[in-house]
Amino acid sequence: xxxxxxxxxxxxxxxxxxxxxxxxxxxxxxxxxxxxxxxxxxxxxxxxxxxxxxxxxxxxxxxxxxxxxxxxxxxxxxxxxxxxxxxxxxxxxxxxxxxxxxxxxxxxxxxx
Amino acid sequence: xxxxxxxxxxxxxxxxxxxxxxxxxxxxxxxxxxxxxxxxxxxxxxxxxxxxxxxxxxxxxxxxxxxxxxxxxxxxxxxxxxxxxxxxxxxxxxxxxxxxxxxxxxxxxxxxxx
Numbered sequence: 001x002x003x004x005x006x007x008x009x010x011x012x013x014x015x016x017x018x019x020x021x022x023x024x025x026x027x028x029x030x031x032x033x034x035x036x037x038x039x040x041x042x043x044x045x046x047x048x049x050x051x052x053x054x055x056x057x058x059x060x061x062x063x064x065x066x067x068x069x070x071x072x073x074x075x076x077x078x079x080x081x082x083x084x085x086x087x088x089x090x091x092x093x094x095x096x097x098x099x100x101x102x103x104x105x106x107x108x109x110x111x112x
Numbered sequence: 113x114x115x116x117x118x119x120x121x122x123x124x125x126x127x128x129x130x131x132x133x134x135x136x137x138x139x140x141x142x143x144x145x146x147x148x149x150x151x152x153x154x155x156x157x158x159x160x161x162x163x164x165x166x167x168x169x170x171x172x173x174x175x176x177x178x179x180x181x182x183x184x185x186x187x188x189x190x191x192x193x194x195x196x197x198x199x200x201x202x203x204x205x206x207x208x209x210x211x212x213x214x215x216x217x218x219x220x221x222x223x224x225x226x
Contacts, residue, residue: 004154032213043118043202043217044155087155091213098143098162098206098213099170102154 002027006088006103013078013110021073021106023088033071034100035064036087044087047073078110115139116218118203123223125190125197133188133221135203142208144186145215148172149200158201161186162208190223198225 005024013019025033032051036044048057050066057064061082063074073086085107089100116137125131135144143162147155157170161180175194180186190197203218 034214036217041200041220041222043116043219046214046216049214089155098208098215099157099160100155100215104152104154 002090002092002101004088004090004101004103006086006106008106009104010107011109013075013108015079015110015112016077018074018076018078020075021086021108023071023073023103024069025071025088025090026069027090027092027101029093031091031093033066034089034091035071035073036089038085038087038105040085047086075108078108080110080112083108083110116203116205116216118201118218118221120221121219123221125223125225127225128192130189130191131223133190133201133203133223135186135188135218136184137186137203137205137218138184139205139207139216140183141205141216142183143206144180145204145206146170146176146178146186146188147202147204149202149220155202158188197223199223 003026007022032049035047038044048064053068055066061076065072085105087105089102119134145160146158149155156172158176159178161167167178177189201221204215206215
């Protein structure tokens, strides 16, 4: 059974204080790992897809990296508008239904 | 604008009532999904459909039903058999012809049982 564990559950940062969110996963064969951002009361917004170990992707202050067991979402010099819940999900090979397995998320609060 | 719309944004249901949540997409995506989100839990799959007139149960299908008569539409009915329906419901779609299998989400419907 595919599993995704995100840590920490919640993270408070001062504005400008860089940090990382962790997504540990177990999957029979990784087809893709996805990061989403979710604001309160809204649907998740797609950020990145990573496919193979060693891959990195960047978007503004966010950088996602992937190893064979985990992914990190690095946040550099965060701003208050980066406050949100960040979700990680995996898709396995053979999942013809394109199903995703989601973690519970990390709630990030950036304090001015 | 292309995207996924869900309606209503808020829905209140009395005990014993069936209610239907709407999900429409104009992205020409083949596959559509319904998830349930509860506080402190990850998204859980209710139903999914890969093509018109075909759908499969997800992990928590009991008490729910769906239909897929049109490519653009995938309504979810929450029946009276669903014992704890209060939750945030999310619809998603995916373009199977693309090289990436990214799911895109609608804005969600918050259902509350009175």
